[in-house]
Amino acid sequence: MKHIAIGILGATALGFMASAASAGTLDTVKQKGFIQCGVSTGLAGFSAPDDKGDWKGLDADFCRAVAAAVFGDATKVKFTPLSAKERFTALQSGEIDLLSRNTTWTSNRDSALGLNFAGVTYYDGQGFMINAKKLPGVNSALQLSGAAVCVQSGTTTELNLADYFKKNKMEYNPVVFEKLEEVNAAYDSGRCDVYTTDQSGLYGIRLTLASPADHVVLPEIISKEPLGPAVRQGDDQWAHIVRWTYFALLNAEEAGITQANVDEMKTSNDPNIQRLLGTEPDGKYGADLGLSNDWVVNIVKAVGNYGEIFERNVGAGSPLKIARGINALWTKGGLQYGMPVR
């Protein structure tokens, strides 16, 4: 029901919003003193509350990085859990300032929904998971004809699923839920044979099932799912801040700046690092963005560089143990490439 509420809220907000040009998001955020960040309702590794109620994960840490860049304080962020259906309306209506919720960057979302994507914080692809104990002998997605497939509504996953089965002339029985927890419960209870979502998501969800060892992720990847943060269209300054926060995380990793050594690095005389950390004489790259000149120092001190965020939340240092793969830096054969700060 909540998405209807948000839909109506959005519709009414659009009706009653003053039509005069509103203040920029940066000013609004500074005035209220925190960033309202839209995250998932609980996807391990990306955004999920821990037992103390703190949001953990790659997407949640990205919100903190932006807060650190704006305020110099990573705690100045409030999280709004959103279902797949609610997320865009929440951003459009101004309920959140930043959407960092494992959201796939597509042309339609970029052009027709009034949002802009700031980058790709995680390159993913859609996969399938089955219960190997109940279905021995199934080791390829091409054997899934006739299966009941659990999927979350309002996602690109739902569309890729339809396309994949149509392309391979297979039949399936969609079992569609709005909330992630409902899909998990239905799959765990045996209502459907197959669970499909982004592969990283499957690994995270597997950990929450009753007996994770029984379930296997099939090898096929059926789509490109570049996941990244999005902001409202038409506020270039705010879009720049979010985009360059992402690049700063990548550049920090590339330059070897970590949470532990960032203070030492400030004395470095490598001009590249000086520009990044705002220690270059007369440099004002932070100020140009509308931030302080030591913005990158604040980000890295608060959450570490991209590699540290990755390892902590989804990589070797987490229960998910996902390899860096195509999410490695470009210098190590991956796709993550930070534009230069200069």
Next chain:
Amino acid sequence: MASQEILRGEPSRGSFINDPRVRSLFFQVLVVLLLVGSLYWIVNNVIDNLRRLHIASGFQFLGSRAGFDISDTPIAYTSDSTYGRALVVGLLNTIIVAVAGVITATIIGFVVGIGRLSQNWLIRKICTVYVEIFRNIPPLLVIFFWYSGVLAVLPPPRESIHLPFGSFLNQRGFYFPRTVWGEGNWLILVALVLAIAMAWFVAYRARQRQMVSGQRFPVFWTSVALIVGLPLLAFLLSGMPLTFDFPKQSTFNLTGGFQIKPEFLSLYMALSCYTAAFIAEIVRAGIKGVSKGQSEAAGALGLRSGPILRLVVIPQAMRIVIPPLTSQYLNLTKNSSLAIAIGYPDLTATAGTVLNQTGQAVEGVFIMMIAYLVLSLVTSFVMNIVNARMALVER
């Protein structure tokens, strides 16, 4: 008019402002202006803001390819169909569950409502417990009770419970053989229509005869014989053109046959049970509302308790029952939107998906509101006709 004005007397009002007619006209015009003005302001603002936020708007999206699949499709639908068709599928699913729910809720409601007035202590108490339980639990919980508490604990497809006539029950739903009609099935249909027409005619003649002579004719059993007998005869004559498609075990599920999914079953059961509790109370109130003298008089005329209830009490109780019954039917239809919690693709769920895939929030919510409004108005309209026919005809 003239006499009225004399009665009221010509106004001795101080001024034009104190004239009640001018005043009422003034306030009516003011309200209309305010209403139109604020509507205009809201619509204009929406258009303005959508443009400013770079959100595409309009209803053109209804004609583009939907790209997603729907689990229950009463009409042909694939991922190649349009968003418009997806919405129609959702609307039909809402109507199906609402109509099925209304019928079942009415039957359970009447049985329980009459049961609460039974002379039998046990029946009376059981009916009271039923009403108190279902009336005091939120409908969403009742839905979850059926979905997670009853249907989800059934065995998986490979260990389905076998039922008579080749039907199966498992956690994926209820499977039964699908009837496949062969050549000559039109004859059976014709026989059925003919039988219904004849039954109606028999009933009409019997009533006329009873009015004139007071003699009664066993209309009910004659009608049953006609409606069952004639199509059966036609079926045998045309060489039994009927085969069954039985559900069979395949790799994942049972295939073939007809499947009723657990999402539909639990929503349907929950809405029926929940609304039936309210209908039972309405029926009880209706029967209680008929003066005791009516049934005593009927008893004095020698009628037994069955015919008293059927011929004297219920027809009078219906006049009290129908208006609040209409509200319950409307409630049931609107409560069916809770389907979203268990993934039954009703109007709210499909419109929500369409809304999200296209990003057209304003249009999506608008379509949903209009659809529910029309559904409710149609229900009220039909019930008003029924009510008018039941109303006391004063002579």
